[in-house]
Amino acid sequence: MRKIVVDIYGADLGAEPIIKGVGRAIKDIRGFNAVFVGESETVSSILNKMSVDENRYEIIHTNKFISNNDLPTAVFGGNDEASMVMGYDRLKRDEDCIAMLSPGNTGALLVGSICRLGLVDGIKFPALSTALPSLKGNLVCLVDCGANVDCTANDLARYAILGDAFMKSMCKTQNPRVGLLSVGREQHKGNTLTKEAYKLIEALPLNFIGNVEGNDLVTGYADVIVSDGFAGNVLLKTAEAAGKAAMSIVDSYSTFDNAELIREIKEHMFRLFDFNSQGGATFLGPKKTVVKMHGCATELTAYACIEQILKLEDGGFTQMMREIKLV
Numbered sequence: 001m002r003k004i005v006v007d008i009y010g011a012d013l014g015a016e017p018i019i020k021g022v023g024r025a026i027k028d029i030r031g032f033n034a035v036f037v038g039e040s041e042t043v044s045s046i047l048n049k050m051s052v053d054e055n056r057y058e059i060i061h062t063n064k065f066i067s068n069n070d071l072p073t074a075v076f077g078g079n080d081e082a083s084m085v086m087g088y089d090r091l092k093r094d095e096d097c098i099a100m101l102s103p104g105n106t107g108a109l110l111v112g113s114i115c116r117l118g119l120v121d122g123i124k125f126p127a128l129s130t131a132l133p134s135l136k137g138n139l140v141c142l143v144d145c146g147a148n149v150d151c152t153a154n155d156l157a158r159y160a161i162l163g164d165a166f167m168k169s170m171c172k173t174q175n176p177r178v179g180l181l182s183v184g185r186e187q188h189k190g191n192t193l194t195k196e197a198y199k200l201i202e203a204l205p206l207n208f209i210g211n212v213e214g215n216d217l218v219t220g221y222a223d224v225i226v227s228d229g230f231a232g233n234v235l236l237k238t239a240e241a242a243g244k245a246a247m248s249i250v251d252s253y254s255t256f257d258n259a260e261l262i263r264e265i266k267e268h269m270f271r272l273f274d275f276n277s278q279g280g281a282t283f284l285g286p287k288k289t290v291v292k293m294h295g296c297a298t299e300l301t302a303y304a305c306i307e308q309i310l311k312l313e314d315g316g317f318t319q320m321m322r323e324i325k326l327v
Helices: 017-030 039-051 084-095 108-115 153-168 193-201 227-250 259-273 299-314 317-323
Strands: 002-005 033-038 056-063 097-102 127-131 140-145 177-181 207-212 224-226 281-284 289-292
Touching: 002 017, 002 084, 002 299, 017 033, 017 039, 017 299, 033 039, 033 084, 039 056, 039 097, 056 084, 084 097, 084 108, 097 299, 108 177, 108 281, 108 289, 127 153, 127 227, 140 153, 140 227, 153 177, 153 224, 153 281, 153 299, 153 317, 177 193, 177 227, 193 207, 289 299, 299 317
Parallel strands: 002 033, 002 097, 033 056, 097 289, 140 224, 177 207, 177 224
Antiparallel strands: 127 140, 127 281, 281 289
């Protein structure tokens, strides 16, 4: 039976939504078991109230965790009983464990994927990717969206390869359209980094469509948008904020006469802009799948992340990562 390790600590709303979301996924989805890492009484109490089958999960007890205020190096010595560290150790040594899910410290999760789990050959530093819905209905993979803020042109070329593999396994997209984030679609536009990266990506056996702009995150013009982590993170958070602002504006026009229309518009915008309901960000490069939940993760987020992990696994993501050839 495939197992997914769940670090319950680190979310803004606490551990309960994470436990409940995974518990609901256990009840709804066959084909996996969960390994919760956290305070055993808390986990068992919540799952018992939900009538979750005890044969579908186990608990690794600890009440220690790495906080969001800790340095990324907290995954090293002295924190062996922290939930994230114990989760990585189980993920690495148990062949049945296919992935780990955590809402915790992003930096620590990143360093842990390198030092506690290990990376596939050719990867020096994992990239963080997220898949978001577009106006055309297709998902768009943004990579890197915050892990590596200082990148080289070679890094961006690697991200293009990794993003291509992610979309092939996640969405079964046969020939993903790969674009490079810049300040204009024309080839000559961009800074030194993007101009150098353009040449490298263009030479790869990918469906490279050239430069793309920030608005293409929602237009659906590309399937993969490659960026350094600094620009990618700014783009991601700006898009999220813009979506929330738009929903708030629509809500302010709600009256008795147009309430039904406003409700339908809000539901559509929610599906497009509520990133919490889309799952989590996936690290590209570790030997097994690692998914980072948003800090404000809800029960819906945890459920969606389980679906995401299983979809990636069914699409051959782990094997694809191992077989990938990097520049």
